[in-house]
Amino acid sequence: MKERQRLVMVGNGMAGLRMLEHLLKLAPERYEITIFGAEPHPNYNRIMLSSVLAGGADMNEIILNDLNWYEEHQITLHRGHTVNRIDTAGKKVVSDQGVEAAYDVLVFATGSNPFMLPLPGADKEGVIAFRSIQDCETMIEASKTYRKAAVIGGGLLGLEAARGLLNLGMEVSVVHIHPYLMERQLDETASRMLQRELEQQGMKFLFSKHSEAILGRGRAKTLAFTDGERLDADLVVMAVGIRPNVELAKHAGLQVNRGIVVNDYMETSVPGIYALGECAEHRGIAYGLVAPLYEQGAVLAKRLAGVNTEGYAGSVTSTKLKVSGVDVFSAGSFKEQDGSRVLRYQDELEGTYKKLVIQGDRLVGAVLFGDTSDGAELFSLMKKGESIQGREKELLLGVPADALSKGTGGGRLEAMPEDEIVCGCNGVSKGTIMQAIHEKGCTSVSQIKACTKASGSCGGCKPEVEGLLQIYAGEAAVSVKEGICSCTPMNRDEIVAEIKRMRLMTVKEVIHVLGWETEEGCTKCRPALNYYLGMLWPDEYVDEKESRITNERYHANIQKDGTYSVVPRIYGGVTSPSELKKIAEVAEQFEVPMVKFTGGQRLDLLGIKKENLPKIWEALDMPSGHAYGKTLRTVKTCVGNTFCRFGTQDAIGMGIRLEREFERLNAPAKVKLAVSGCPRNCAEATIKDFGIVAIDGGWELHVGGNGGVHVRATDLLCVVKTEDEVVEWASAFLQYYRENANWNERTSTWVERVGLDSIKQALESGEARAALQARIRAVLDKTTDPWKQIVNEPELRKNFEPLAGEEVGRTGL
Ligand SMILES: Cc1cc2nc3c(=O)[nH]c(=O)nc-3n(C[C@H](O)[C@H](O)[C@H](O)COP(=O)(O)OP(=O)(O)OC[C@H]3O[C@@H](n4cnc5c(N)ncnc54)[C@H](O)[C@@H]3O)c2cc1C
Ligand SMILES: NC(=O)c1ccc[n+]([C@@H]2O[C@H](COP(=O)([O-])OP(=O)(O)OC[C@H]3O[C@@H](n4cnc5c(N)ncnc54)[C@H](O)[C@@H]3O)[C@@H](O)[C@H]2O)c1
Numbered sequence: 001m002k003e004r005q006r007l008v009m010v011g012n013g014m015a016g017l018r019m020l021e022h023l024l025k026l027a028p029e030r031y032e033i034t035i036f037g038a039e040p041h042p043n044y045n046r047i048m049l050s051s052v053l054a055g056g057a058d059m060n061e062i063i064l065n066d067l068n069w070y071e072e073h074q075i076t077l078h079r080g081h082t083v084n085r086i087d088t089a090g091k092k093v094v095s096d097q098g099v100e101a102a103y104d105v106l107v108f109a110t111g112s113n114p115f116m117l118p119l120p121g122a123d124k125e126g127v128i129a130f131r132s133i134q135d136c137e138t139m140i141e142a143s144k145t146y147r148k149a150a151v152i153g154g155g156l157l158g159l160e161a162a163r164g165l166l167n168l169g170m171e172v173s174v175v176h177i178h179p180y181l182m183e184r185q186l187d188e189t190a191s192r193m194l195q196r197e198l199e200q201q202g203m204k205f206l207f208s209k210h211s212e213a214i215l216g217r218g219r220a221k222t223l224a225f226t227d228g229e230r231l232d233a234d235l236v237v238m239a240v241g242i243r244p245n246v247e248l249a250k251h252a253g254l255q256v257n258r259g260i261v262v263n264d265y266m267e268t269s270v271p272g273i274y275a276l277g278e279c280a281e282h283r284g285i286a287y288g289l290v291a292p293l294y295e296q297g298a299v300l301a302k303r304l305a306g307v308n309t310e311g312y313a314g315s316v317t318s319t320k321l322k323v324s325g326v327d328v329f330s331a332g333s334f335k336e337q338d339g340s341r342v343l344r345y346q347d348e349l350e351g352t353y354k355k356l357v358i359q360g361d362r363l364v365g366a367v368l369f370g371d372t373s374d375g376a377e378l379f380s381l382m383k384k385g386e387s388i389q390g391r392e393k394e395l396l397l398g399v400p401a402d403a404l405s406k407g408t409g410g411g412r413l414e415a416m417p418e419d420e421i422v423c424g425c426n427g428v429s430k431g432t433i434m435q436a437i438h439e440k441g442c443t444s445v446s447q448i449k450a451c452t453k454a455s456g457s458c459g460g461c462k463p464e465v466e467g468l469l470q471i472y473a474g475e476a477a478v479s480v481k482e483g484i485c486s487c488t489p490m491n492r493d494e495i496v497a498e499i500k501r502m503r504l505m506t507v508k509e510v511i512h513v514l515g516w517e518t519e520e521g522c523t524k525c526r527p528a529l530n531y532y533l534g535m536l537w538p539d540e541y542v543d544e545k546e547s548r549i550t551n552e553r554y555h556a557n558i559q560k561d562g563t564y565s566v567v568p569r570i571y572g573g574v575t576s577p578s579e580l581k582k583i584a585e586v587a588e589q590f591e592v593p594m595v596k597f598t599g600g601q602r603l604d605l606l607g608i609k610k611e612n613l614p615k616i617w618e619a620l621d622m623p624s625g626h627a628y629g630k631t632l633r634t635v636k637t638c639v640g641n642t643f644c645r646f647g648t649q650d651a652i653g654m655g656i657r658l659e660r661e662f663e664r665l666n667a668p669a670k671v672k673l674a675v676s677g678c679p680r681n682c683a684e685a686t687i688k689d690f691g692i693v694a695i696d697g698g699w700e701l702h703v704g705g706n707g708g709v710h711v712r713a714t715d716l717l718c719v720v721k722t723e724d725e726v727v728e729w730a731s732a733f734l735q736y737y738r739e740n741a742n743w744n745e746r747t748s749t750w751v752e753r754v755g756l757d758s759i760k761q762a763l764e765s766g767e768a769r770a771a772l773q774a775r776i777r778a779v780l781d782k783t784t785d786p787w788k789q790i791v792n793e794p795e796l797r798k799n800f801e802p803l804a805g806e807e808v809g810r811t812g813l
């Protein structure tokens, strides 16, 4: 039998071990393997340290290869041994504890060191990095005694550390050198959205701050800045980037720049010595994420196994912040460059943002906030460098839900080679997932997670795992229940039923009692629960402001530049000279940069800073037009028979009556009404949620229309004779929609989903309509005007004061 070659690996981390796993599959008998690892643990999933700190995982759960695994593969592991000398001539390594190992092949997988700012006082107790199990334990321990933490660095690591420390009950301030967070992954728009969300979660931020010293006797007590300001902190976590761990390689005479220089086969400048992972520099890049490191591992394993392979050609990277309740995705070159085209889509109401960067006909970068479900599809297009010509609109406005398994995106998963990695964090390929489905009978994402670890870290690959389940588990996967968001497997109906049955009264209670996977919920489920609770318990439930989306919290529409817009209510679109004068005077007094008519016949004052909102509302002394909320927006009217020679009914009067009837209505999504005085339909009532069209001797009532991205014409619900009947049917329809639609579901989608017939049936009897009308009236009677309330309550006005570091509005007031 051929004698085994001696392979020594320095570093027992994620990149090196992943490479060995491949190698052992390809050539199990080829090497006698020895590993030196400076940490006292077997190989663990460093990524999951964020979850451990945040309380979402246990230390034991993050072990990737336990000690049995090393034994089974006859690998000698020297845990807690740091290699501090390499004799390249004699081909041996020596550890700090005097253990020697001779090699034929040497692999450097030494990872990175966290960069520690060389501040006076940085050696004090309570000043740490966030890189290892030990750092994690130190933070957990500190949180038992101390209250105030400062995290220096507002990048991925800093924010994940800050979230974990918040979960541990500490007060956390993130000190960032840049004017906005995650500038290496996000543009300013997405970054501000992220900041707002994290502030809601309780994080504090100090921007453009340069740390100067850490003060305190023995233990950190205060962080001092170059501008003279100070921050109390008994724990200081440095998360200001990493540096490849190259000292040992340098001393061994290997070529080193930022990292250990390697070629496409991970060979260093010295024959027989390889490097991979964060310590390696390939074509000028030292990566800091696992997906590229796994790709390097696959190439090196083949090389060492003697299997023919193409070289490693570099990676396009994507990141996803692992903070519960926040969906942020960034991939590729997300900044505009010369010759690139940028497409942006922002939905203020949903709190979502999408930016695509296109070079020629290829997608080269993307940033997503609020909804990252298209991330995998966009990332795949980027990696493949496919032309996206003609698909720009579809990609910007959203990959259709079923596209991952069929249609455009569809083909992609089916055509994907089996060895392509689906879950970058855990290095799980399509083939492994297929195997889990076919051989282990997995039929749900959580089963796949348990079997393969796919989707268990950042969660970014979940849509692809779901897509693969749909393709390969067929019928069985159809029965897999999907929750309203990743925090829960429960759907809307189950949640509503449980809230009713158990009389749950707060968002927190629902999250706790119904066993959410996250402690705080997320941007998807929190507003939904807030709505369902308010809908179910109109008398008892106290609306949770913090569970509402930004626009609803500030009762104004946030604009692209961070300013807000103010739309006062103008019933039926009918105003008067004196009202117009008042609006004009306020606009002049406050130097409002722009006054504009909206598509719904209202006046919009644009470019207003948050802190000036209450003053403007006070000066206007008009009700809120609710142009920002999931509520009744406007009732558009034509002039009807009051002025128009074709008009058969009083469209204006009907519109004003309906707007007064339903203003301030809390609904699953925005609701728009319109009234036309004759079938010529000048108010475009047939693309509204509830449209009223006058006919001879009565009114046609239309439902489920939408004039937005997905245009839908209404369905005819019924024909009635009187104005009272219009109000009765509108009340019944709207309340039935409130009680049965999913959160965030427009009537157009809801009508299509449940079918017009079922709605007709539910509203058929006069008794049912009366009951629904009574219920909606009861809800409406409890509402008050939010602007007036804020104007009159000093405590509420305080919410409009600018937050520390907040840069609102470059234009306007
Ligand atoms: C909290 C946290 C969260 C993260 N989240 C993500 C994420 O969501 N997605 C993502 O893609 N990436 C994430 N990362 C980055 C990811 O963990 C790293 O890219 C990855 O672990 C690097 O693997 P590596 O094997 O190159 O280095 P490491 O995992 O650092 O392994 C190197 C090992 O070598 C040992 N070593 C070094 N020198 C010697 C020596 N001389 N002798 C013996 N042993 C030595 C070190 O002690 C270490 O154990 C995260 C990192 C952290 C810290
Ligand atoms: N979800 C994820 O993918 C994830 C999570 C954690 C860590 N990581 C990886 O771990 C590595 C380390 O993360 P990181 O966030 O430390 O690195 P980073 O380099 O991405 O970010 C460091 C941040 O610190 C800021 N900074 C630099 N000097 C500063 C100073 N003196 N004061 C205040 N702020 C300062 C920078 O502006 C930057 O935004 C990275 O490679 C990262 O990709 C990834």
Ligand code: SF4
Residues within 6 Å of the ligand: 638, 639, 640, 641, 644, 645, 646, 647, 648, 651, 676, 677, 678, 679, 680, 681, 682, 683
């Ligand atoms: S819808 Fe009929 S009544 Fe109204 S403005 Fe048009 S033509 Fe006149």
Ligand code: FES
Residues within 6 Å of the ligand: 422, 423, 424, 425, 426, 454, 455, 456, 457, 458, 459, 460, 461, 462
């Ligand atoms: S890609 Fe992060 S869990 Fe799969």
